[in-house]
Amino acid sequence: MISGKNIFKRYGTVEVLKGVNINxxxxxxxxxxxxxxxxxxxxxxxxxxxxxxxxxxxxMNGTLINTLPAxxxxxxxxKHIGFVFQFHHLLPEFTASENVxxxxxxxxxxxxxxxxxxxxxxxxxxxxxxxxxxxxxxSGGEQQRVxxxxxxxxxxxxxxxxxxxxxxDSANAKELHQLFFDLRTKFNQTFLIVTHNExxxxxxxxxxxxxxxxxx
Numbered sequence: 257m258i259s260g261k262n263i264f265k266r267y268g269t270v271e272v273l274k275g276v277n278i279n280x281x282x283x284x285x286x287x288x289x290x291x292x293x294x295x296x297x298x299x300x301x302x303x304x305x306x307x308x309x310x311x312x313x314x315x316m317n318g319t320l321i322n323t324l325p326a327x328x329x330x331x332x333x334x335k336h337i338g339f340v341f342q343f344h345h346l347l348p349e350f351t352a353s354e355n356v357x358x359x360x361x362x363x364x365x366x367x368x369x370x371x372x373x374x375x376x377x378x379x380x381x382x383x384x385x386x387x388x389x390x391x392x393x394x395s396g397g398e399q400q401r402v403x404x405x406x407x408x409x410x411x412x413x414x415x416x417x418x419x420x421x422x423x424x425d426s427a428n429a430k431e432l433h434q435l436f437f438d439l440r441t442k443f444n445q446t447f448l449i450v451t452h453n454e455x456x457x458x459x460x461x462x463x464x465x466x467x468x469x470x471x472x
């Protein structure tokens with residue numbers, strides 16, 4: 257479904273990735289674990305086309321995506337990849353519903369259709385009472401669920417999550433873990449999760465360990 261082949265990345269004199277190979281199958285919940293500085297987030301950002309590798313290939317469903325021109329790459333990313341980050345990255349001036357809608361509107365989909373889908377996702381994630389609330393009116397766990405709904409709005413092939421529970425207490429972290437697996441069961445959704453959380457990693461179908469810029 258998505259694979260990275262022989263991926264290298266250097267920042268200045270520091271070689272962060274040293275020829276990493278990775279392959280994620282459709283419907284899989286895979287976790288990338290390892291110590292800080294091992295290159296986990298850098299690899300995720302390259303696979304998600306948020307960063308470019310110095311060398312290597314990223315393929316999704318047979319398309320070589322790391323060589324696409326900037327405009328095509330942005331459109332591809334918005335359509336095929338959903339993101340969940342540690343700090344939500346919700347826009348403070350917009351409601352929960354509007355935050356979820358934004359990627360759908362950017363994709364040029366009909367406003368009404370996108371709003372309907374956003375409301376459906378928020379209801380499914382237990383946030384029907386928060387649709388018109390702005391981020392500062394919600395708890396950290398609620399904001400993270402809004403971020404998950406936003407990641408799902410365009411029915412992406414894969415959701416990439418970078419330390420998604422890093423800013424949550426243990427109860428909310430547990431809830432978010434369960435949510436990923438429920439979404440996989442319901443939609444056959446694929447997840448690639450970078451995490452320090454051993455519990456989340458162990459629950460995954462497969463744990464990929466990184467150390468010193470390589471898969472261990």
